[in-house]
Amino acid sequence: MVKEQFRETDVAKKISHICFGMKSAEQMRQQAHIQVVSKNLYSQDTSHTPLQYGVLDHRMGTSEKDRPCETCGKNLADCLGHYGYLDLELPCFHVGYFKAIIGILQMICKNCSHIMLTREEKLQFMDVLKRPGLAYLQKRGLKKKISDKCRKRTMCLNCLYEFLKKCGLLKIIHEKYKTTKKVVDSVVSDFLNSFDIAIEHNKEVEGLLNRAQENMSPLVVLNLFRRIPSEDIPLLLMNPEAGKPADLILTRLLVPPLCIRPSVVSDLKSGTNEDDLTMKLTEIIFLNDVIKKHRMSGAKTQMIMEDWDFLQLQCALYINSELSGIPLNMAPKKWTRGFVQRLKGKQGRFRGNLSGKRVDFSGRTVISPDPNLRIDEVAVPVHVAKILTYPEKVNKANLELMRKLVRNGPEVHPGANFIQQRHTQMKRFLKYGNRDKMAQELRFGDVVERHMIDGDIVLFNRQPSLHKLSIMAHIAKVKPHRTFRFNECVCTPYNADFDGDEMNLHLPQTEEAKAEALVLMGTKANLVTPRNGEPLIAAIQDFLTGAYLLTLKDTFFDRAKACQIVASMLVGVDEKIKIALPHPAILKPMTLWTGKQIFGLILKPSKACPVKANLRTKGKQYSGKGEDLCYNDSCEFLPRGGLTGGSPSGLAMSPRARAC
Structure with missing residues (x-):
């Protein structure tokens, strides 16, 4: 019925390091199971049979429940999928690495591929690079230094070849002939000599000299990248193990498994709705075929170049579909989702499916205040408690309780929803069947999925979770009505108010999780903020006002009011506790108790006060200011002398009040 719980393995493992890099064409071929060559998706004979060596070949996994994978034979739930690959007829720029490609081109010679540094500079930078524990920011700064040095140099020291460079959108232009200095390269000098002859015959050509350029x-x-010497690769701040500069250019594409691009069969119209990635891959294969035919038939270069630009664009849209600056004649008619769009943003894999995914055993509803709850408690509606279950293992201590819960079933709280017997993996739903018989057949080791009950540990969370105290552990108290309730003192860490806020509740499913939650995430373990040690969970608003008004000097209560206040203060603490009111502070004309007496009574329950007897025997009079409190261990918190300056006229003070 539900997903299996994650269990840690007994073997402890430590990750030494993580390395990100680029796959070479050979690594892609080794990882893939088939080469994809067909642009058609389905066989012409039958409409829903995927074509072999097509983009939907079932050797790359399966996206249907009733059809196993043709590579490993597993079903949809167990098969992780297998990759395919397709070869591009002409290489293309990788849109994600385009900036890196330009950066490397600006650092190397366009003729011999050597890095534009002197021997001394190379040795100097290599010494810095070999230092152990070089931080990321230091490497970044070093790369900028090397790049700046290379870009300032206009003459290659290896082949004495002079050039300048410029780049455009998914096109890189090399202004090879734009020069004012003496030219050494024979190709450039021949070109300029022919240009001089052209100028003699046509003066208009002179203005075009500076615009002559080479398309990279x-x-x-x-x-160029393939010819970069291996000793120069570290100076480009690249790790040869993670990939070589030539891997930045796409010559081969990986075709992802079918399970991440499923075909959805449409009932409304005949056929299927294909995923964006599948459609983009068919377009790329189609363009590959077009370029191959044009090359074989000897078509015009202009035609092949246009096809190549289109292939370049489709490969870029396959990776990132939000490209800007696409020419109108090449712009796609329908917007699609590329790999970048699947990963980034609120709906992407990381934020949408990993950080904020939907989980089992969780509830969500509106919150409301309840000052009668302790700060570590949360009131959960019965309706929620019947749905959220905890897998309790039957043992000698809880056998009778489990039998009672099984008899109650899913409808009555506290009850149980499922039973899983020890030897079988099958779950039995308790809504149907003879529950009395099931209860009698319970054995040690069986698992009963019981309702949430008072005392269960739950995780309480309010979005947005801005710091670690936005999710804390509370103890559940199952109550009627439809809202989660908690003490107002705990509003601050959650930044909650009661104007319609909703909060989430999660029920941990193992004893280890419960213990960890209570010890590390419990409200009592997080009373102060880890930022600066300030108290976060403390008395607020009505609590402070009430305590202030209750302990004013001129606050007096008759017996009925005093008992009522004491009773309301004890709601939810312990119904069986017995409280004896202290002797009244004032006896005549009527018995009155001060607010401080009641406040002290709650802090420390009443006992016989030995101070009174001691003072009587010694015959001493004990007097003091009305607001002073007696901090004797065996005495209540009572005002010394009752009121300031002893007994005012018309009010007779009790000996108890005077003594304390």
Whole structure:
């Protein structure tokens, strides 16, 4: 019925390090199970049979419940999926690495691929790079230094080749012939000589000289990156183990498993709704075929270049579909979701499915205040308590209680919803069947999924969770009505108020989780903020006002009012406790108790006061200010002398009040 609980393994393991890198074309081929070559999704004969070597080939996993994976034979729940790959007819820039590609091109020579540094500078930077424990920010600063040095140099020291560079959107332009200095390279000088001859015949050509440039296509860049010497790669701040510069250019694409791009069969119209990734992959394969045909038939270069640009764009949209600056003639008609869109943002994998996913054994409703609850308690509605269950294992101590809960069933609280017998993995729903018979058949080791009851440990959380005290552990008290209730003193850490706020409640499912929650996340373990030690859970608002008004000097209560206040203060503490009122502070004309007497009575229950007897035997008169409190261990918190300056006229003070 529900997902299996996560259990830690007995083997302790430690992660040494995590390394992110780029997959080379060879690694992609090794990871994949098939090469995808067909642009058609389904066989022409039958409408719902995926074509072999197509994007929906079932050797890459399955997205249907009734159809097993053709590679491992497992069903949808157990098969993790298998990758495929497709080869691109011409290399393309990876839209995610485009900035990195430009950065490397600005650091290397466009002729010999050597880094634009002198031998001394190379040695100097290598010494810094070899230092152990180099921080990320230090590496970043070092890369900027190397880049700045390379960009300032316009002459390669290895092949004496001069150049300048400029870049555009998914196109990199190299202004090879824009120069004012003496040119050494023979190709450039030949080009300029021919330009001089052209100028003699046509003066208009002179203005075009500065605009002559070389297009750095992905193929040119790939060949440059492949020729970068291995000793120069660390100076580009790249780890040779995590990937080489040539891996930044796409020559091969991984085709993800079917389970992350399922086909949805539509009942309204015949056919299926395919995932965006599937459709984008078919477009890429189609463009591959077009380029292959044009190359074989000897089509114009202009035609092939246009196809190549389109392939470049489709590969970029496959990864990130929110590209800006796409020409109108190439813009997609329908917006799709690429890999970047699946990962980032509120609805993405990290925030939407990992950090904030829907979980079992949780409830959510409006909150309201209840000053009669302790600060570590939360009142849970009966309706919620019947749905949230805890798997209790039957043992000698709780056998009778479990039998009673099973007899009550799911409808009566406290009851139980399911039984799982020790030897079988099958769960029995207690709404149906003979519950009396099931209760008698309970054995030690069986698991009863009982309702939440008073004393269960629950996690209470208010969104947005801005700090660790936004989720704390409370003790459940099952009450009627429909809201979660808790003491107002605990509002501050949750930043909660009662104008319609909703809060979440989670019921931990193991004894270890309960213990951990209470010890580490309990409200009593988090009374102060970890930021600066200030108390977060303390008396607020009505509590402070009430305590102030109760303990004023001129606050007196008759017997009925005093008993009423004491009784209301004890609600929810312990109904069986017996309280003896202290002797009244004033006897005539009527018996009156002070607010301080009642306040002290709650702090420390009444006992016989030995101070009175001692004072009588010694014959001493004990007097003091009315607001002074007696801090004797065996005495109540009573005003010394009752009122300031002894007994005013018309009010007879009791000997008890005078003595204390």
